[in-house]
Amino acid sequence: MKDYILKRIVAVILPFMCMYGFYVILHGASSPGGSFAGGIIVALSFIVFSTIYGLDEGRRILPESVLVWTESFGTLWYGLLGLIGIFKGVPFLANLLAGFKPGTPGSLFSGGLIPLLTLGVGIRVASTMVTLFFTIKEE
Amino acid sequence: MTAGLKTNLPVFIVVIPMFVAFMLPTFARRIKWIEGTVAAVKLLGLAAAAWLAHMVLYEKDFPVKYIMGGWPAPWGIELVIGNLAALFILTIAIVSLPVALFARDNLEKEVGPKQRIARFYVLYLLLIGALAGMAITNDLFNVFVLVEVVTLSCCGLVSSRKGHGAAKAAFNYLILATLGSALVLGGIGFIYILTGHLNMEFASAELGRVWQSSPHTVWMALSFLFVGFGVKAALFPLHVWLPDAHSMAPSPASALLSGLAIKGYIISFMKILYVIFGHTLMQEYGIYRILILIGMVAIIIGSLSALLQKRLKRRLAFSTVAQVGYLFLGLGLANKEGLMGTLLYLVSHAVIKSLLFLAAGAVISATGKENIRDLAGVGRKMPIAMGTFTIASLSLIGLPLLSGFIGKWHLVLGSLGAGDILSVTVIIIGSILCAAYLLPIIRIAYFEPAPEADWQDPGLPQKAALILLAAGVVLLGVLPGPFIELAGRAAAELLLIQ
Amino acid sequence: MKELLEKVVINYPYLAAGILFAIGVLTVLTRSNVFKKLIGINIMESCVFLLFVSAGNIKGGNVPILDTANPKPVYVNPLPSALMLTGIVVSVSVTAFALALIIRLYNSYGTTDLRRIGEMDYEVKKK
Structure with missing residues (x-):
């Protein structure tokens, strides 16, 4: 698209959209929202960018190799966090039992393992959504 | 170290294939690495399954409950390692290793370039992990999620074949299977509304208390689950997607779909029927008679339609419809011998049907001919492929000393016991x-x-895969001891829970 | 009769779920256009979500987030909503996969009508 206004507006709101997405992901433990909703907001910011600036530009800032790596990394992160419990001699994905601090309710790092887990899942959701969009758009 | 490994074995069996599957796309370019990783995961899986079966058979403190994340039962997710789970996990391991071996040389012809082969292996590992999960989970919502994972990876495997027929078969399969999973989810929803529990044992206890006050809701839950799992397991009137999907998929995928995926749904359905609803409710609602009747109709109609098919893979696919009838018939007999028959037939059919599909795939890819009539004389030119095919066919018919006989024998004993x-x-x-x-x-x-x-004849790895499976067929028939023991205990367990 | 009507009116989300389910299943089974089939699937799944979520709802209940100022309010049951979030993720992935398949179908047949595709396959087989 060649529309100047659209391009400027997107350039202004894009960082805020991305940041809001990560906000929703990280506060998934203490407020509505979470990894899936937040991840989709993050993905939407990139999708908006590549619809306005064109698919090639979108591919340039997020090449396929990066997407594949973030996708696998999100899952691996989840698995590794689950393994912490096993190394401490308690069940898989143990939270407080594995020695994570619950924190004060309502603050960012409350809920022990949960914000870390949602971060991994959120990254995975975001990259999967972007990959889906790119693949379907290219077909 | 071994103690930690032992207590966490159930988690590893499910989780390792899944996480490895998600890591595979990162080295999609290096197909050799992927093949090596998949083979390593499968070998580990076989060792773990054998260890698990050994523990279940010879150690006293089983069934073991594994509590995910340390949250106890009504709140958290429980994994139960019992006889049923050990039996099915062993079956998965026995079947999936030769299939992976066979797939190595086959995929390039049927699936295409490297990128797509990598995706095929991703789906393969996801399917294996989710099937193992279905066997051991004790949580209703987990059952739904794993059913969805199995369904989606099956559709992916079907659509991975080159050419446009596969896309159409996969689409039809996807639509009908999603209809089935919406029904399954609805049934689980009714159970949750009635009982307030998702854990199978708690739900069962609560259901025993409340079913008389709202009989219609129980009936709705039962019928939703029955139709949902019926669609997924290709029970006779709902089997329309199966012939296309199973005959269009690449041969290794057909072997997995026919051999394992359908069995996973049947195991889940069995657990839901016998653990949650139990004997009294099933008798009250007349489920047994429906199961037996539909099983019989499926056997007859499935076999007759198989007789009418001219193409090799379609004939095998319709034969699966008929064999599913046997499994449901055994479920409806409601005695120990009948359930044992279902379980043993499930194991032997998994091995036999995957061998049949792999042998058929080898023959078709060597000759390029799909019609049975064009395969004249292929037996003398491809002795290994057709030889193993013959062993599997004789076993499926039910000749003594081959594995199909034992399951059928117990089914007959069960029917006689039920009069x-x-x-x-x-x-x-x-x-x-x-x-x-x-x-x-x-x-x-x-x-x-x-x-x-x-x-x-195909190359060495494929020959090895076929011979391994044929050896499995013969061994299961000659030395069925541990399997009969496991199946007998699982049947007794399922019937005692009521 | 009056009792039954009262029951239906009190449980109106269930009635809505039932009607939507029927609409979804009919659309899936009777339409031959692939997009309509896909929409039917989505309607069907959302009605199951409605069933679950309305089962967990309490009239006048609070959002189930720990509130230190008001220690003992009536909470809505969060479990069905959490489960349905998973259900939504599953349905999104089914939709995405189906769309990809539709693109493949359209590329090879040039139509999105399943009946037409069946006819084309039949003609190819006859030749």
């Missing part, structure tokens, strides 16, 4: 029809003159 002469007759007629649609293939392959053509 149901009609189903004994149907089982025997089913065997005769099975001979009628499988033996002509062997006759054409061995006793008709071969055309001048350069048909050869």
